[in-house]
Amino acid sequence: xxxxxxxxxxxxxxxxxxxxxxxxxxxxxxxxxxxxxxxxxxxxxxxxxxxxxxxxxxxxxxxxxxxxxxxxxxxxxxxxxxxxxxxxxxxxxxxxxxxxxxxxxx
Numbered sequence: 001x002x003x004x005x006x007x008x009x010x011x012x013x014x015x016x017x018x019x020x021x022x023x024x025x026x027x028x029x030x031x032x033x034x035x036x037x038x039x040x041x042x043x044x045x046x047x048x049x050x051x052x053x054x055x056x057x058x059x060x061x062x063x064x065x066x067x068x069x070x071x072x073x074x075x076x077x078x079x080x081x082x083x084x085x086x087x088x089x090x091x092x093x094x095x096x097x098x099x100x101x102x103x104x105x106x
Contacts, residue, residue: 018073018105020072021039021071023039024039025037025039025061026039028061033058035057035058035059037054037061037104038052039054039055040052055104073105075101076101078096078099082097
C-alpha cells in the first residue's frame, strides 16, 4: 500500500494479474479476519462517473477519506450459469457470470 504523496513515477510496473488502484477510501468493513475497503477512483473527465471497487486485505489500507495507491492481485470466479433469451432474435444461450476480485498485496 502507498499513500497519495507517492506519484505513479515512484511506483514500479505491476506484474501480470496485478493492478495499481488509486483513489479515496469511501468505506471499510471487517468480516472475520478480512478487511473490505471500498475505494472511489478519480473520474476520467468532468462528464463521467468515478469507478467504485472493493479490495480485500488482512490489514487496514487507511481511514475513510484517505487517498491511497494500492497494489492488488486480480482474481475471479464463476457463478452458477443461467439461461438467457435474446429479446430480438429469440436465441437462447447459457450465461456464466464472472466476478472479479482484488486482494491487496501486503
